Amino acid sequence: xxxxxxxxxxxxxxxxxxxxxxxxxxxxxxxxxxxxxxxxxxxxxxxxxxxxxxxxxxxxxxxxxxxxxxxxxxxxxxxxxxxxxxxxxxxxxxxxxxxxxxxxxxxxxxxxxxxxxxxxxxxxxxxxxxxxxxxxxxxxxxxxxxxxxxxxxxxxxxxxxxxxxxxxxxxxxxxxxxxxxxxxxxxxxxxxxxxxxxxxxxxxxxxxxxxxxxxxxxxxxxxxxxxxxxxxxxxxxxxxxxxxxxxxxxxxxxxxxxxxxxxxxxxxxxxxxxxxxxxxxxxxxxxxxxxxxxxxxxxxx
Numbered sequence: 001x002x003x004x005x006x007x008x009x010x011x012x013x014x015x016x017x018x019x020x021x022x023x024x025x026x027x028x029x030x031x032x033x034x035x036x037x038x039x040x041x042x043x044x045x046x047x048x049x050x051x052x053x054x055x056x057x058x059x060x061x062x063x064x065x066x067x068x069x070x071x072x073x074x075x076x077x078x079x080x081x082x083x084x085x086x087x088x089x090x091x092x093x094x095x096x097x098x099x100x101x102x103x104x105x106x107x108x109x110x111x112x113x114x115x116x117x118x119x120x121x122x123x124x125x126x127x128x129x130x131x132x133x134x135x136x137x138x139x140x141x142x143x144x145x146x147x148x149x150x151x152x153x154x155x156x157x158x159x160x161x162x163x164x165x166x167x168x169x170x171x172x173x174x175x176x177x178x179x180x181x182x183x184x185x186x187x188x189x190x191x192x193x194x195x196x197x198x199x200x201x202x203x204x205x206x207x208x209x210x211x212x213x214x215x216x217x218x219x220x221x222x223x224x225x226x227x228x229x230x231x232x233x234x235x236x237x238x239x240x241x242x243x244x245x246x247x248x249x250x251x252x253x254x255x256x257x258x259x260x261x262x263x264x265x266x267x268x269x270x271x272x273x274x275x276x277x278x279x280x281x282x283x284x285x286x287x288x289x290x291x292x293x294x295x296x297x298x299x300x301x
Contacts (some may be wrong), residue, residue, distance in 0.1 A: 001065075001066055001068060001177065001179055001183055001184045001185075001214070001218075001220070001285060002178055002179060002184060002284065002285035003180075003181075003183050003185065004060060004065070004179050004180060006059065006064075006107075006180055008059065009055055009058055009059040009090050010055075011055075011106045011162065012049065012052050012055045012106065013051065014046055014049045014051050014052065014104075015046065015047075015049075015052065015104050015105070015106045015157055016162065017105075017160050017161050017162045017164075017165050018161050018162050019086060023046045023104070024046050024105075025160065027044065027046045027103070027104055028101060028103075028104065028160055029160075030042075030100070030163075031044075031100055031103070032101075032154075032156060032242065034101070034278070042100060044058065044085055044100075044104070045238065046103070046104040046111060047079055047081070047085075047103055048079065052106075052109065053077065053079060053111075056077070056079065056109060056110070056111040057077070058222070059112060060110075060111050060213060060279040061279055062280075063075075063111075063280075064111065064112050064113035064116055064280065065080070065110035065111055065116075065179050065180075066110075066112055066113075066116040066117075066138075066179070066218040066220070067115070067218065067219075067220055067222075067225055068282055068283050068284065068285060068286075069113050069115060069225065069282055069283075070282050071111070071112075071113040071114075071142040076114075077110070077111045077112070077113070078112045078117040078118070078193065079109055079110075079111065079112075079116050079117075080109070080110045080111065080112035080138070081099070081100040081103065081108055081109065081110075082108050082109075082110055082142070082174070082176075082180070083102050083108055083142055083174075083176055084098055084099060084142055085098050085099060085100055085102065085103035085171065085263060086098040086100075087142070088140055088141075089113070089139070089140040089142075089143045089301040090141070090142075090147070090247055091143075094140075095147070095150075096142075096150060096152065097152075099151075099169070100154075101153075101165060102167065102168075102169070103163070104165055104243035105165050106162075107166040107180065108166075110178075110179070110180065111140070115136075115137065115219060115222060115224075115225075115281065116137065116138060116139055116218045116219060116220075117138055117139070118137045118139060119135055119136070119137035119139035119141075120135065120136075121133060121134065121135050122134075122135075122136055122219060122222050122223070123222070123223040124136060124189040124219060124221045124222050124223060124226075125157045125193075125195055125221050125222075125223060125226045126195075126251060127191060127195050127197050128222070129193065129195075136216065136217065136218070136219075136222065137218075137219055138176070138217055138218060138220025141176070141177070141217055142174070143174075143176065143208060143213065144172055144173060144174065144175060145173040145175050146173065146211075147163035149171055149173065150172060151168060151169045151172055154164055154168055155168065161181075164188055169202065170270060175209065175210055175213050176210070176213055176214050176218075177211070177214040178209055180242050181248075183212075184204070184285075185209040185285050185288075185289070186199060186201050186291060187199055187201075187202055187207065187210065187214070188211065188285075188289075189289060190229065190233075190286045190289060190290060192233060193226065193230055193233075194222055194226045194227070194228075194229030194230035194232075194233055194286075195221055195222045195226055196215055196286075198211050198212065199211070201218055207216050217270055228282070228283070229283050229286055230240070230245070232276065232282070232283055232286070232287060233286075234277070236273065236276055236287060236290055236291060236294065239269055239272055239273050240273065240291070240294045240295060242269050243266055243269045243270060243273065243295070243298075243299065244285045244298060246262050246263075246265050246266040246269060247266050247298065247299070249262050250262035250263050250266060270299060270301060273291060273295075273301060274301055276291065277291060277301070
């Protein structure tokens with residue numbers, strides 16, 4: 001997981017609450033009217049608009065917002081509501097009727113792979129290396145750091161706008177990490193086996209709980225996911241080993257011609273290692289930490 005710079009993609013026009021005729025504005029008005037009549041069973045459609053899907057894929061580069069897997073290769077994307085539009089659960093118990101007013105809010109939408117988004121029983125790996133089975137997947141989970149500060153409804157006395165709708169939940173502090181807003185990289189480290197663990201930089205009890213809850217809820221240590229990250233680490237370690245040897249031999253080489261040749265190879269290998277670190281690559285958040293730790297004091301990448 002890594003934080004996304006959401007400023008690089010404009011809000012889809014269909015989700016523009018500042019425009020009275022937009023699909024989002026019309027849907028919100030209809031939802032509020034239905035709820036006023038006592039009808040809580042509302043169908044939400046705007047977030048499924050093809051423009052929204054395209055914008056999310058472009059913003060997140062075709063990767064799951066939570067686990068950084070390229071979902072487009074193997075499975076359809078789930079357009080995920082970070083704050084669920086319907087029922088909200090905490091520990092399996094329903095605590096909230098849902099953030100219905102955020103169903104078409106751009107800031108509340110994320111692209112998610114099926115495994116991170118849908119609750120089901122899977123195998124996952126513990127930091128000790130042991131494998132267990134349990135339920136993972138975000139589903140309707142949306143716990144607060146302080147449940148007493150949960151926002152229950154939209155203040156309809158305030159005019160609906162992009163700013164007002166997105167800021168309607170400012171008083172809440174989500175327990176789960178959100179890659180749209182949280183500096184998620186600082187919360188995690190990785191073992192040599194590809195298992196996500198709590199970073200030593202995280203010291204407060206609240207931050208520890210946020211990191212641990214995110215790992216468990218999103219299922220970030222699912223067996224297949226850990227295996228995929230491990231393959232990346234193996235490749236990185238092979239190229240790091242090669243780079244270290246090339247630099248060592250170049251330093252010891254007395255022939256200028258041979259030294260230049262070895263340095264050229266080292267530059268080529270360095271460039272290849274950098275390809276693991278670009279935003280579009282799966283698990284680039286992990287790769288950056290692994291490369292930084294492996295090449296500390298050797299070369300700046």
